[in-house]
Amino acid sequence: MGLTLFTPTLMLTLINTAYFGITQSLPGVLAILFARRVQPLGVALGIVVGDVLAVALYLAQANWSGINLGLVALVVNFVVTYGVSCLWPSKRPLVPVATEEAVPVAMARPGSS
Secondary structure, three states: OHHHHHOOOHHHHHHHHHHHHHHOOHHHHHHHHHOOOOOHHHHHHHHHHHHHHHHHHHHOOOOOOOOOHHHHHHHHHHHHHHHHHHHOOOOOOOOOOOOHHHOOHHHOOOOOO
């Protein structure tokens, strides 16, 4: 309780810093769900760049007219993630998740041969 009296904004600072870090995983999650051609290196670099930028902007006490610093870092994270993936495209062929031929005979619909 004494710490709260001496530093009343400490909890808010900790919550904001955690928010900056956690939100940087959003491009990676979206890439896993919707963009199968995104490079793992791009996701990793995007997270690192976004986290470092968020902490650097916070320590520099940057003011973006009320825009959250985590959002600014998140935009840079998206650009890095998809930029790296466009510069170094995957050489692996895209494997389909499922095909009609892959259905076992036992699971086929009755009457369809």
